[in-house]
Amino acid sequence: MTIRVAVIGAGMTDCRARHYDRTLGDLAQIGTAAAVHDAGISIRDVEATVVGLYNDIFAFQAIPECGFTGQIGMANKPVLRVSNGGATGMYALQAAYEMVASGRFKVVQCLGVEKATDPYDFQSKSATPAVVGTIAYSWDPNFERPLNAHAADSYNQVGLAYKDEYPDDLDDRVQGGIIELESKQAFDNPFAQRHEKVTVEDYLNSRYIVYPSRELGICVYTEGACDIILAADGIAQEICNQNGTEPIWVSGFGFANEPYFPGTDITKHKVLHRIYSDYLAAKQAYEMAGISPKDIGIFELHDAFVFQLMITMAECGFVPLGQSNRVLDLMLAGKPFVNLSGGLTFGGHFVGGSNMMSLWSVRREMLKRRIKFGMIHGTGASLAQYGGVWILEQGERRAS
Numbered sequence: 001m002t003i004r005v006a007v008i009g010a011g012m013t014d015c016r017a018r019h020y021d022r023t024l025g026d027l028a029q030i031g032t033a034a035a036v037h038d039a040g041i042s043i044r045d046v047e048a049t050v051v052g053l054y055n056d057i058f059a060f061q062a063i064p065e066c067g068f069t070g071q072i073g074m075a076n077k078p079v080l081r082v083s084n085g086g087a088t089g090m091y092a093l094q095a096a097y098e099m100v101a102s103g104r105f106k107v108v109q110c111l112g113v114e115k116a117t118d119p120y121d122f123q124s125k126s127a128t129p130a131v132v133g134t135i136a137y138s139w140d141p142n143f144e145r146p147l148n149a150h151a152a153d154s155y156n157q158v159g160l161a162y163k164d165e166y167p168d169d170l171d172d173r174v175q176g177g178i179i180e181l182e183s184k185q186a187f188d189n190p191f192a193q194r195h196e197k198v199t200v201e202d203y204l205n206s207r208y209i210v211y212p213s214r215e216l217g218i219c220v221y222t223e224g225a226c227d228i229i230l231a232a233d234g235i236a237q238e239i240c241n242q243n244g245t246e247p248i249w250v251s252g253f254g255f256a257n258e259p260y261f262p263g264t265d266i267t268k269h270k271v272l273h274r275i276y277s278d279y280l281a282a283k284q285a286y287e288m289a290g291i292s293p294k295d296i297g298i299f300e301l302h303d304a305f306v307f308q309l310m311i312t313m314a315e316c317g318f319v320p321l322g323q324s325n326r327v328l329d330l331m332l333a334g335k336p337f338v339n340l341s342g343g344l345t346f347g348g349h350f351v352g353g354s355n356m357m358s359l360w361s362v363r364r365e366m367l368k369r370r371i372k373f374g375m376i377h378g379t380g381a382s383l384a385q386y387g388g389v390w391i392l393e394q395g396e397r398r399a400s
Contacts, residue, residue: 096110151304251391303343
C-alpha cells in the first residue's frame with residue numbers, strides 16, 4: 001500500500017546571478033536550515049536527503065554532493081543525487097516522494113542547489129560563454145555539439161516547428177504581455193533574482209537571441225538553493241499541528257521522457273512541434289488525482305522560454321494546441337494563477353532546484369489564498385524531452 005505524502009516545510013536562499021561569497025555547500029546549508037526551520041523540526045528528524053544538482057562541470061567536481069553532506073547535517077545518513085537536465089528538480093522531488101511513499105522513511109528532504117556561474121570565460125570577461133559551453137555538454141557529442149548547439153538552439157527548434165504547424169499562434173505581443181505580468185508578480189517573491197518591471201514594448205524592443213526568442217523572454221542563469229521537506233501520513237499532520245500550517249498533499253504526478261532524435265512517429269521520435277512529455281505527464285497526474293485542468297487554482301511551470309510556457313499550457317490542457325494566445329487572458333484572470341513567483345524568467349533558474357522553487361511558491365500561495373489544488377511542472381534536456389508534473393492538494397484528502 002502506498003503511503004500518502006505531504007509537503008510540510010520549504011526554505012530558499014536568495015536567487016542571484018552569482019553568490020560571490022558563498023560556496024555550493026554554503027547555499028545547501030542555508031536552504032536546508034530554512035526548510036527545517038519552516039517545518040519546525042530539527043535536521044536530526046530528517047532521515048534521508050535527495051539532492052537535485054544538474055551539472056558537475058559547474059561545480060568542478062564529479063560528485064559535488066559529497067562535499068556538503070556533513071555541512072547540511074546529514075552525516076551518516078542516505079544522500080541520493082539526481083541529475084535529469086532542466087527537469088532535475090522534478091525528478092529529485094519524485095525520488096524523495098518514493099522514499100516516503102514506500103514506507104522506508106517518514107521524513108525526507110529534497111534539496112536543489114546550483115552554482116551556475118562559477119565557470120568564467122576570461123576572453124569575454126563574462127560567465128555566459130562558459131556557462132553556455134558547459135550546458136552544451138548535455139547535447140549529443142557526435143552530431144549536435146560539433147555544430148555548437150546550445151539550449152536556446154534546442155528549444156527554439158520546438159518553437160519554430162510549432163509556428164510552422166500553427167502560424168497564427170505564439171503572437172509576439174501576447175508573449176510580451178506574459179513577460180510583463182511575470183515581471184510584476186516577481187515583486188511579491190522576496191527571493192527573486194530580478195525585481196524589475198518589463199513592459200510589452202520593452203520585450204518587443206529586446207534583441208533576438210535565437211529566433212523566435214528575444215532576450216527578455218528567456219530564463220536567467222542563477223545560483224541558489226531550495227529545500228523541500230516531505231513527510232508521511234500521520235507524522236505530517238503532527239508536525240503541521242505543531243508549526244501552525246496545513247499539510248499540502250501530493251495527490252497526483254506524471255513523468256515522461258521523449259526520444260532524443262526528431263522525426264514524425266511520436267512513438268519513436270521527438271515530434272518537433274509538440275512537447276509530448278508535458279502532455280503525457282499532465283494526463284497521468286490528472287488521472288491519478290481524479291481532477292481536470294479546470295480544478296487547478298495555481299500553476300508554477302518551468303518557463304525556460306516564454307513561447308515554451310505557452311506551448312506547455314496547451315499541452316497541459318488549459319487551452320487547445322494552436323490556441324496558446326489565449327494563455328495571457330487566463331493568467332490575467334487568475335484562472336489559474338500562473339508563475340506568481342515570477343517563474344524561472346524573473347524568479348531565477350538554478351537548474352537543480354528551480355522546480356523546488358516552484359513548489360515553494362505553490363505551497364506558499366495555496367496556504368495564503370486557501371487554494372484547493374495546485375500544480376508544478378518541470379521540463380528539460382534537448383528539445384524539451386523530459387517532462388514532469390505534480391498536483392498538490394490542500395484540505396480534505398481524496399481517497400487513493
